[in-house]
Amino acid sequence: MLEVRHLRTLIALAEAGTVSRAAERVHLTQSALSHQLKALESHYGLAMVKRHGQSVQLTEPARRLVALGHTVMNELQTAERDLAKLARKPTGTLRIALECHTCFDWLMPIMDAFRKHWPEVELDLVSGFHPNPLALLADNKTDLVIGSENKARRGIVYHPLFRFEVLAVMPTDHRLKTKRYLAAGDFAKETLITYPVPEERIDLIRRVLKPAKIHPRRRTTELTVAILQLVASRRGVAALPNWGIKNYVDYGYVIARRIGKNGLWSNLYGATTGEVARLPFVRDFLETARRECFAKLDGVVPVQ
Amino acid sequence: MLEVRHLRTLIALAEAGTVSRAAERVHLTQSALSHQLKALESHYGLAMVKRHGQSVQLTEPARRLVALGHTVMNELQTAERDLAKLARKPTGTLRIALECHTCFDWLMPIMDAFRKHWPEVELDLVSGFHPNPLALLADNKTDLVIGSENKARRGIVYHPLFRFEVLAVMPTDHRLKTKRYLAAGDFAKETLITYPVPEERIDLIRRVLKPAKIHPRRRTTELTVAILQLVASRRGVAALPNWGIKNYVDYGYVIARRIGKNGLWSNLYGATTGEVARLPFVRDFLETARRECFAKLDGVVPVQ
DNA sequence: CATAACTTATGAATGTGTTTCATAATATTC
């Protein structure tokens, strides 16, 4: 009766908090998940979710099954990794180029795990700034580019990773703190603190400020913590992924506000050549990245 | 892609040795399993079985998946046990009455495991000989009767366990050792060594010798090893389950022959009242018994 | 060596069971 699909569903539900969002995550409809849950409940004679206003809470039996799900999914991934190694000696390189600075934050633990799982594969980060990272793929200077671009190009395949919201970060006593969300005009008089990259690489500028013809002062620094430091000490405002600043907001170090009524959302993709996309260890890397980000990063949803 | 059903199939295949017998074990057709295997092979790009004449041998990838299957099935059973405990405090008793002597051999380790898994349940063996064990159920003197009877009776449900072959056991130098199988007449001049139970309880007598009006001498003893001892020292022949004597035959201590052209087969059932059948720990016990017996006992097949 | 009794493989048909669709019901937000 219990199948892997039920475990996937329950894990997604535990992470997403609502049936609808869990459904997106497992690429099914809300209805399908509702039926699945009903089937589980009637089979075990136990409630799996307790409706709690807008969201659902998992019951103890459901949490037990989630625990089962985690161990099963781990065992399964390990086994499939072993099969991939049996199919072919997994030698090769995985050079990763990053288009977005904050990605470092989630990438590190995943690279560490990868090194353990595929000791035979040479893992590398392509360092330095590159005006056109996708060109590195064609030039065989990298194997994987992580960024938000997904324009169709011949020979390049995009692997959707996840979608996240970019929030405006401000000092706790900022004059705009009462606003529910910020409009382009609100940035006119601000200093924008960013990573040292061209304007086109900064979502807020490219997609919100430039179209509104607003050009705030800019100040740049390399590290996320440095940006937050500057924001907290009232040197300006920043725009950062919600999962990157969650801890600082929860701690009351800075405050965050939505950008525009529906928020400023960004998709993240992994881009490879078609050939590289077929390598088992690359697929494993991408799958792990997705899984771990959905599990560990807050407010992350599937692409689209 | 990989689902629990594939793992069940591969485990059954590892235990049964042929696709057809594995299919019986998982209650599917041979064709279904063949399709499943084909799907696995094309999905992983790896062969799962190597045809080896009449039987199949699992390849390394398949064995890896069987290992995965074992851990997954264990985790799964543990989780479902936990769910059952969450549904209701599992207090109660499980008193087991045995209709067949040899069943002790496989029952012991299963009872040990049960005690670990359900410490709250009082486990007991109903000792002594009982002319009509099924009556004990109605009298509430036992909760479970293990035997080969399955005549429909109101209020009693039978849970198929497994089917095994009863073989004639003889000293290595017996005059009948050249025969491929023994007929009823062959027993006429033999001494039959059995457990100390009435004739009707001995399959060989009830189903083979009595219909042929053959009544050999009988000599009885309590323990299986004692029976084998007597056989080996030429005091007579015995009829025992194949899995009970496998080691002694392999070691060359005694020899075993089929009884009748198609062999003498016996079905084993667990009998309970309808009420007891619903208790989670009883279902768990029966499921574990089946699983372990199929895994550990040689030449055991599903009932029917 | 031929036949019987086993195996497994395979394509087409079947049928079960999951998913989607459409919609109702209910809660939350502004």
Add this chain to the structure above:
DNA sequence: GAATATTATGAAACACATTCATAAGTTATG
């Protein structure tokens, strides 16, 4: 109170696992 979320549910659609029918290949046996 309207708008926008959420989940629940029965019926319809669809996917896909299983069965059926059958072929083709081994192994045993007289």
